[in-house]
Amino acid sequence: xxxxxxxxxxxxxxxxxxxxxxxxxxxxxxxxxxxxxxxxxxxxxxxxxxxxxxxxxxxxxxxxxxxxxxxxxxxxxxxxxxxxxxxxxxxxxxxxxxxxxxxxxxxxxxxxxxxxxxxxxxxxxxxxxxxxxxxxxxxxxxxxxxxxxxxxxxxxxxxxxxxxxxxxxxxxxxxxxxxxxxxxxxxxxxxxxxxxxxxxxxxxxxxxxxxxxxxxxxxxxxxxxxxxxxxxxxxxxxxxxxxxxxxxxxxxxxxxxxxxxxxxxxxxxxxxxxxxxxxxxxxxxxxxxxxxxxxxxxxxxxxxxxxxxxxxxxxxxxxxxxxxxxxxxxxxxxxxxxxxxxxxxxxxxxxxxxxxxxxxxxxxxxxxxxxxxxxxxxxxxxxxxxxxxxxxxxxxxxxxxxxxxxxxxxxxxxxxxxxxxxxxxxxxxxxxxxxxxxxxxxxxxxxxxxxxxxxxxxxxxxxxxxxxxxxxxxxxxxxxxxxxxxxxxxxxxxxxxxxxxxxxxxxxxxxxxxxxxxxxxxxxxxxxxxxxxxxxxxxxxxxxxxxxxxxxxxxxxxxxxxxxxxxxxxxxxxxxxxxxxxxxxxxxxxxxxxx
Numbered sequence: 001x002x003x004x005x006x007x008x009x010x011x012x013x014x015x016x017x018x019x020x021x022x023x024x025x026x027x028x029x030x031x032x033x034x035x036x037x038x039x040x041x042x043x044x045x046x047x048x049x050x051x052x053x054x055x056x057x058x059x060x061x062x063x064x065x066x067x068x069x070x071x072x073x074x075x076x077x078x079x080x081x082x083x084x085x086x087x088x089x090x091x092x093x094x095x096x097x098x099x100x101x102x103x104x105x106x107x108x109x110x111x112x113x114x115x116x117x118x119x120x121x122x123x124x125x126x127x128x129x130x131x132x133x134x135x136x137x138x139x140x141x142x143x144x145x146x147x148x149x150x151x152x153x154x155x156x157x158x159x160x161x162x163x164x165x166x167x168x169x170x171x172x173x174x175x176x177x178x179x180x181x182x183x184x185x186x187x188x189x190x191x192x193x194x195x196x197x198x199x200x201x202x203x204x205x206x207x208x209x210x211x212x213x214x215x216x217x218x219x220x221x222x223x224x225x226x227x228x229x230x231x232x233x234x235x236x237x238x239x240x241x242x243x244x245x246x247x248x249x250x251x252x253x254x255x256x257x258x259x260x261x262x263x264x265x266x267x268x269x270x271x272x273x274x275x276x277x278x279x280x281x282x283x284x285x286x287x288x289x290x291x292x293x294x295x296x297x298x299x300x301x302x303x304x305x306x307x308x309x310x311x312x313x314x315x316x317x318x319x320x321x322x323x324x325x326x327x328x329x330x331x332x333x334x335x336x337x338x339x340x341x342x343x344x345x346x347x348x349x350x351x352x353x354x355x356x357x358x359x360x361x362x363x364x365x366x367x368x369x370x371x372x373x374x375x376x377x378x379x380x381x382x383x384x385x386x387x388x389x390x391x392x393x394x395x396x397x398x399x400x401x402x403x404x405x406x407x408x409x410x411x412x413x414x415x416x417x418x419x420x421x422x423x424x425x426x427x428x429x430x431x432x433x434x435x436x437x438x439x440x441x442x443x444x445x446x447x448x449x450x451x452x453x454x455x456x457x458x459x460x461x462x463x464x465x466x467x468x469x470x471x472x473x474x475x476x477x478x479x480x481x482x483x484x485x486x487x488x489x490x491x492x493x494x495x496x497x498x499x500x501x502x503x504x505x506x507x508x509x510x511x512x513x514x515x516x517x518x519x520x521x522x523x524x525x526x527x528x529x530x531x532x533x534x535x536x537x538x539x540x541x542x543x544x545x546x547x548x549x550x551x552x553x554x555x556x557x558x559x560x561x562x563x564x565x566x567x568x569x570x571x572x573x574x575x576x577x578x579x580x581x582x583x584x585x586x587x588x589x590x591x592x593x594x595x
Contacts, residue, residue, distance in 0.1 A: 002582070003465050004502055004562065006472040007032035025478050026486070029471050029499050040241050043248035043491070045222060047241075051200045055182035060157055060173040061201035065209060067100070067132055074102040075130035077116050078303065079137040079191065080109050080294030082287045086231030087136035087159075087192040089260075089306035090224050094199040097219045098206060103128055106299045110369060113399075114138065114429065114436060116145035116156070125152050132157060137191025139171070140164045140179070141429045146171050159194045161237075162429055163411055188238035188495065192231030193246055196224065225250040226259035227306060233279050234287030236433070238495030248491045251277060262305035265318035266290070279493050292324035295370030296331075331368050335375050338364060339389070343379075358455035358464065361448040363390035363398060373401035373434070384466040386410065386455055388437070390444065397426065398444060400437045407463040410435040413454045421450055468582060470502045470562055476526055476542060481576045484565035502562050504586050508543060512552045520546035520555070522578060546578040558586035 009031035017027035020038045035041060051057055067074060074095065078088035088104050095102040105128060107113065107120045115138045124130060132155045135142070139158035146156045146169035156171040163178050175194055177184040189197075199221055212218040229250020232243055239247065253259055254267075254277050263286065267274050270285045293302035301324075305317040339362055360379060367375070372389040380387040380403040388402035404410040409432040418425045424447055428437035439447050492498035504525040513519045522544045545568070548555070561583045568577040 001584075002468050004468045004470060004560075004582075006502075007469050025474065025483065032471060033496055041490075043245045045245065045249060048245055049184065049186055049242050051197045051204070053184045054175055054177065054194075054197055054201075055179065055184070056173045057175050057198060057201045058205075060159075060175055060198060061205040063157070063172065064100075064198075064202050065205045065211075068095075068098060068206075071101060072131040073129065074100055074132050074134060075124055075128050076102065076104040076134045076136055077120065077124065077138070078104060078106040078135075078299070079114065080106055080299040081137070082234035082290045082302075083191045083231045084137040085290055085294070085299055085302045085306060086227045086234075087190075087195045088303050089262075090192055090199065090227050090231075091134065091136055091195045092303075092307050093224060093227075093260075094202075094219065094221060098199075098202065099211075103130070104303060106294075106303060108298055109294060113393075113438070116142035116149070118145050118148040121145050121148045121152065121154070125149075125154065130154060135159060136195045137161070139169065140174070140176050141169075141427075143167055143169045145169070159191070159198055161189055161191050161194050162431065165415075165429075186240055186242040188240055189243060190228075190232040190235045190237045192228050192235075193243065196221070196228050196246075199224075222249065223253070223258065226253050226263055229254070230263060230282050230286055230290075233282040233493055234290065236283070236494045239491060239493040240495065244491045244496065247279065247282075247493070251279070251282075251491070260306060261309055261311045261314035262307070262318065265305065265311070265314040266321065268315065269318040269322045278488070279491055283493065288328070289318070289321045289325045292328045293321055295328055295374075296324050296368075328371060328374075332371050332374050332378075335364075335367050335371060336378055338367070339375060339379055340382075343383075358385065358459055359452045360385050360387045361390070361444075361451055362387075363444055365392055367391040369393065369399050372399070373403070373436075376401050376403040379403075380405065384464060386413070386451075386459075388451060390439075392441070393438060396441045398439050398441050400439065402430070402435045402437070404433050404435075405463065406467075408455065408459055413451070413458060416454050416457075417447075417450045420453075421446070424450060468500075468562055469497070470500045472501065473503050474501050476524065479524070479542070479544070479565065479576065481567050481574060484567040484576055487565060488567060498564060500562050500564050500581060502560065504558065504560050505544075505546075507555050507557055507559060510555055516550055516552050518548040518551055518555065520548060520578075520580070522546045544578050545575060546580055548580040548583065555583065556585045559583045560586045 009028055013036055014027050014031040017031055018024060076088050076091045078084040092102060092104055105124050112120045116135050124133060133149055134157045136159050138160055140160040140162050149156045150170060158169060158171045158174040160176045175198055177187050177189055203218060203221060207218060225246060229247045232247055237243060254263060255275050257274060266286045266289055272281050272285055290302045293299045301317060301320060305314055308314050342362055360383060369391040372391045376387045376389040384405055386404045386408045388400045390398040390400045393399040402410050411430045414425060414428040414435055414437055424443055426438040428435060430436055487499055505522040507520060508523055509521040510518050562581045563578045566577045566579050568575050
């Protein structure tokens with residue numbers, strides 16, 4: 001059973017925010033998310049952290065300006081996920097506007113794996129013959145690949161945001177907020193954000209050189225923030241103040257139909273209104289369709305969708321991406337069913353590795369390498385354990401994708417295993433919450449034991465209980481459309497979670513809609529009459545519309561629920577609706593006895 005807790009907040013900060021004019025409910029919400037003053041909620045571009053705070057960014061911008069002037073051939077080497085694709089698109093689009101000769105190459109994950117490997121360097125050299133390789137969303141761990149590029153006479157510029165290893169690649173310059181000595185404060189910026197910042201620095205360098213004229217004016221780089229917003233949200237990085245500015249500005253451009261043809265086409269194929277787009281659409285509608293190319297086919301398809309200005313061509317690619325996403329969902333469903341059967345069989349057979357319960361590692365010869373990350377996420381959500389799912393790789397290797405829970409830094413755990421058992425992991429990389437790795441197939445059981453050992457070292461039993469954080473209860477007076485619309489206008493996401501509330505409800509009516517959802521009428525338990533010294537609370541006079549998606553079994557009369565407020569538009573009318581995210585049967589005996 002998950003544990004429901006209320007996010008704590010500092011009373012003094014709450015008071016300060018209230019004195020700045022925020023209503024108490026908003027002051028409470030923002031204080032619980034680390035907001036200390038209202039300036040942190042401002043999303044104008046003027047509030048962005050200056051690009052000069054990045055280590056090596058001025059050097060790289062100068063070298064790129066020299067390369068453009070010398071007509072050198074640039075090649076962007078991208079990652080095969082949404083962050084990598086959008087980062088590549090930002091780089092291609094802006095560099096071409098700035099007069100660069102630039103092309104791109106994205107590794108096929110099934111042939112080359114992740115990052116700037118020696119193999120992808122050879123492919124780049126043979127097919128593109130670039131003078132300079134520019135990595136986006138990768139490269140910080142590509143020690144061997146950079147060395148091989150140097151040997152072949154190609155310079156390497158690395159732009160990345162992943163955590164570095166013990167040894168940095170011998171690139172000409174590295175821009176990464178997480179490299180040693182970098183003062184850039186937004187350590188959670190996505191790869192697309194890093195390359196966008198480099199383009200800001202490059203434009204400033206070209207401006208200083210007098211490169212722009214009335215005939216050839218400097219480009220407005222804010223026009224590319226739709227791509228930055230998509231990559232930032234889809235990569236599930238922490239939405240700190242700086243990232244929220246990037247995302248909010250991008251969303252505003254999409255809502256005004258000022259986005260690229262590819263994003264517009266993806267919204268159309270998903271039947272989403274661009275005027276109502278939010279972080280939800282970026283993360284759960286557009287992101288998966290873009291990622292489907294890298295998971296099942298070739299991310300070049302996704303990149304082409306984002307760099308074309310031809311609306312018909314973008315629409316055709318978007319249709320292909322939509323179909324790939326349908327295939328991905330079918331594969332994922334089959335794999336999830338298989339994985340749950342494996343876990344159930346393991347539990348029944350009393351396998352010690354499964355019974356240990358601190359971690360889960362699974363492998364199946366038939367699982368698709370491009371979908372194991374999604375499967376790991378699903379299993380992690382179900383069992384609240386660090387999970388690594390493996391699929392067959394090349395020859396005798398297994399490719400693994402992991403997802404983690406709060407309190408277990410996945411990349412650090414893999415680093416710990418690599419140090420404890422040299423040679424067990426062939427290569428790895430990633431973040432605290434997600435990582436990838438490669439092992440020898442014959443070492444699967446040994447790795448599972450080592451991973452469990454690391455989990456037991458780094459986790460406590462309390463960490464294994466899922467905690468659902470909410471913003472507590474709402475007064476009846478606070479449950480209104482105005483608050484719902486106010487919350488809808490804010491950017492929410494990883495590290496800045498969308499507000500959710502908890503309360504006890506009486507289920508006045510319920511019916512199934514769309515064959516698999518429950519439409520509800522709910523009355524909230526009202527504690528306001530306690531001021532009148534009445535012995536018990538009562539059902540409120542207001543009745544709320546509610547929705548519980550993907551659930552069609554009847555609910556009990558009384559439930560404790562975690563819910564969100566939604567301003568629901570239907571037939572030109574806007575009403576308040578409660579979206580139930582979790583529910584539990586309430587202990588209703590005392591209340592029933594009183595009525």
